[in-house]
Amino acid sequence: MKNSSVDPNAPPPTEVAAIGAPPLGSAEADFGAYSVLLAIRSLAKNLRAVPGRKMVILFSSGFPLTAERQSELTATIDACNKANVAVYPVDARGLTAPTMNRGSLVRPQHRLGKGPGAVQSARLRPWRDFTRQAARVQLVGYPQRPPPGGGGGVEGEAA
Numbered sequence: 001m002k003n004s005s006v007d008p009n010a011p012p013p014t015e016v017a018a019i020g021a022p023p024l025g026s027a028e029a030d031f032g033a034y035s036v037l038l039a040i041r042s043l044a045k046n047l048r049a050v051p052g053r054k055m056v057i058l059f060s061s062g063f064p065l066t067a068e069r070q071s072e073l074t075a076t077i078d079a080c081n082k083a084n085v086a087v088y089p090v091d092a093r094g095l096t097a098p099t100m101n102r103g104s105l106v107r108p109q110h111r112l113g114k115g116p117g118a119v120q121s122a123r124l125r126p127w128r129d130f131t132r133q134a135a136r137v138q139l140v141g142y143p144q145r146p147p148p149g150g151g152g153g154v155e156g157e158a159a
Contacts, residue, residue, distance in 0.1 A: 033063040034072060040087060041076040048083040056085055059092040 040058070047054050065073065080087060 029063060030066075030068070033069055036060065036063070037069070037072045037076045041079045044076070044079040044083040044085045047085055052084070054083065054085045056087045058087055058089045059095070060089060061093045062089070062091065 036058075040056070043056065063069075079085075
């Protein structure tokens with residue numbers, strides 16, 4: 001059961017991909033495609049109450065369209081049309097985000113003050129203040145506590 005997604009000791013999928021394991025099997029790919037289409041359909045149904053045209057940007061590496069998925073795709077398109085939701089897909093293959101650290105925030109400040117057309121004035125002061133403050137910012141997360149009583153909570157209740 002080491003490769004089962006139910007096994008809590010199984011490595012996450014990113015580790016499997018990092019060691020050169022084969023890509024997802026067809027059952028896993030089908031489930032992933034079905035989940036994406038179902039999520040978009042659910043999102044469209046929830047956005048139906050919001051007036052006006054809505055836009056959703058979908059970052060995905062895509063999935064092949066098979067005969068089995070055609071009915072799900074048709075239902076998803078229908079739900080989006082009824083809710084006035086436009087989905088704009090973006091091919092996410094190869095997109096990476098650089099890591100942010102203090103150096104990456106401070107370096108652009110030094111580039112602003114050098115070279116032809118550089119401005120050395122009070123206009124750079126807000127940028128310097130921002131980089132000093134950003135160097136002290138820490139991202140903190142708190143685990144979500146289950147609502148009292150073991151249920152789903154009361155609508156409007158702060159967690």
